[in-house]
Amino acid sequence: MGNILEMRGITKRFGPVVANDGIDLEVREGEIHALLGENGAGKTTLMNILYGLYQPDAGEIRYKGKPVTITDPNRAIELGIGMVHQHFMLIPPFTVAENIVLGHEPGSKTRLDRAGAVEKVRALSQEFGLKVDPTARVESISVGMQQRVEILKALYRGAELLILDEPTAVLTPQEVQELIGIMRRLVEQGRTIIFITHKLKEVLRIADRVTVIRQGRNVATLDISGRGAPGPVTPPTEAELAALMVGRAVSLKVEKGPAKPGEPVLEVEGLECLGSRGLPALKGVNLTLRAGEILGIAGVDGNGQTELIECLTGLRRPTAGRIRLRGQDITRLPVRKRFELGLAHIPEDRQKRGLVLDFTVAENAILGRHYRSPYCRLGVMAWQQVTAHAQRLIRDFDIRPPLPGTRAGSLSGGNQQKLIVAREIDKEPVVLIAAQPTRGVDVGAIEAIHRRLVAERDRGRAVLLVSLELDEILALSDRIAVMYEGRIVAEMPAEEATEETLGLLMAGGTRSGAEGGVAR
């Protein structure tokens, strides 16, 4: 296979910042090429250059062997380069077909041939096996289908080289599986795919080759699948990829000794509540969390985990049941009282719940304790203390940039998350509720946050870990409970749990079925 694309010495500066520092990239025709790097490593900048959104300061692009200048996305589309952005560029009230043909509509100058559009989309969707409903409105279809619409949009415009920017970030595991199937089919039909990611597992699972980018430079291009390689190939391990990506050895496995569980500190009995749509979300949850252990709650998104966390932290009112913290009934207590009794909460959505993005790092670092000494005395804020506190958290948790006056919204996702974790752990809680503590966070930051959670456990704190990432649950938990349709359907010591058992339970199977290897 020849190279469909060669980028040589691509350099792009933004003011003093060098986003791409002489990057070389070679993509073979008909392969799935992963572009791996941490957030901010320069992957997206490089692809935006290829798609004509930015002009490089230096370097050369050769497409199908010919040097090209890609002045804007229209030129890229003309050449046969299509891009699916991480945040979809669709018009929600328009139908699927309307979105796909937008810009190249069939029909005369003044009339849109709607039936023709639907027909074309249907044909295209059959040709590539991308199931969509051409007449459905985009606002009413799932995220997975929206992504297929984006891909079809690119194909409709004649894309031969498809760029997918973090395509799995918004998908459920099942949708990821489907996407992989789609990518394979596209490649079989002669298309070439570049996909941007920071997830190691995906690279090894999907890609034929990978180019690793770190700090604006490409550090390696490696064969993964062996497809199209001249000889036999030994694919890199996850750890090797991680080391290339971060620039140092990263431990992907969490080092932890056996738990020494103590007294029960959080007891939940028969907890019921309604969800946001007024339907029962929790249907009698029973839980006991002991000091010095990590209890992981596994489950597919939307099975009551969010509501459980909200009930525990005082953000949602239970309709029945009882919550006890160190023996004290906290079922009806307001949020602040619960914090004062020793609860801490890393919320699942850091930008909506966890931070005031327009506040500084220092202001955010006291959120929830802002009314207490030493940060506030007699109602007056003690900003010096607040800043000193922020500096301490910044140092302890390596938050960058290390400036307490930085607006929290301008931190990267990983650093925002570290700030929240730092703030909550610093409360020295009895019970730490950690919801999705590493969602959308870089490998380096994941490692740091995991280490901290285990350290908290070892200091005798109780950690309730709620995560959609099965890997994370398995790596951290001492005990694992599975939530399904508002109930805890199974609970087991971590050493007895496997990905398969949990997966079946999460999908509504029974435990005996799971252990016997047969779904209900």
Place this chain on the structure above:
Amino acid sequence: MTGTVETRDPSRSQDQGRPQGRNRLRALLIEALVPIIAVVVALLIGLIFIAITGRDPAKAAEALWVANFGSRRAIGEALVSVTPLIFTGLSVAFAFRAGLFNIGGEGQYIVAQLAAAVAGYAITGLPGWLHVTVAILAGALAGGLWGAIPGLLKAYRGVHEVVNTIMMNYIALYLANYLIANYLKAPGALPVTPEILPTARLAQILPPSRLHTGLFLALGAAVLVYLLLWHTRWGYEIRAVGHNPRAAEYAGIDVPRNLALAMLISGALAGLAGTVQVLGVQRAFYDPVGGFVGYGFDGIAVALLGRNHPAGVVLAALLFGILDRAAPTMQAMAQVPKATIWVVQATVILLVAADQIIRSLFKRRREVAAR
């Protein structure tokens, strides 16, 4: 480790949050430059407008000067028109910091005037300092309550404050009409309350102008608002609620209470505008039979121009007060229609509201410099 990588992200490097030290000064300067440029451009447009309509721009400018700075009296009178604008500007800015849009300044202004006037003439036998204090508090309280009603409805019933504050304006207007017509009118033909007692008056400070101590109250209020918002726990909570109510709730902050409280304070500030007008200038409550006087609405423009910061509000009120004051003089001296002043004011507001235009000029210059 991730941090070293972050600095390479172009989208982030341009905005490193609230900058420190010298950078912060620079950012403040740019922040202030937008309104300043807006004002200069608007004034130029006003002058061009005057020239196009065949009047003499130089004469108009002279009139603006004479009206505001021509004499001791002119300076005092200019500040008389600035004073209520500081209050209503602070009112809008304060509510805005809590994420609320208080368009009810007019109504809060009217009920406060009524309350202050009644307290000023009906209460007798108090020493001067106490009487004036009571009258001020009566006005502030009335305005505060008028703001708190939509505040409570917003906080506990989710009713949008914009709709409610507008409706409260009309309730206040017609309530005042009714009370004056039926109960509170002084003998005579004018729809006005009896004059307040001398003990309830705010002292004059720059005779022969009507300038009164209400100006100090307004400046004091600006300082207090600043301290409240940025140096107290309540200010922290109100700003948190304004920026992100869900995060505030998460942090155990009582969001509804803070919303109601913010509207109470905002209403009291607008009320103080009316109060000092009654106690310092009008000496009685004049029924606004012709409709709203406009200080409440002007407060929105002042807050916008002042970037919702107390210091900015004071400066913006100064500008709007000066322009208001100049309008009649310009008409008399230079035959320039009063409406010209409104053109200038509107241009300022447009330019500030569309500040991205000015900002983009800066950005482009910086990018050119970077190359």
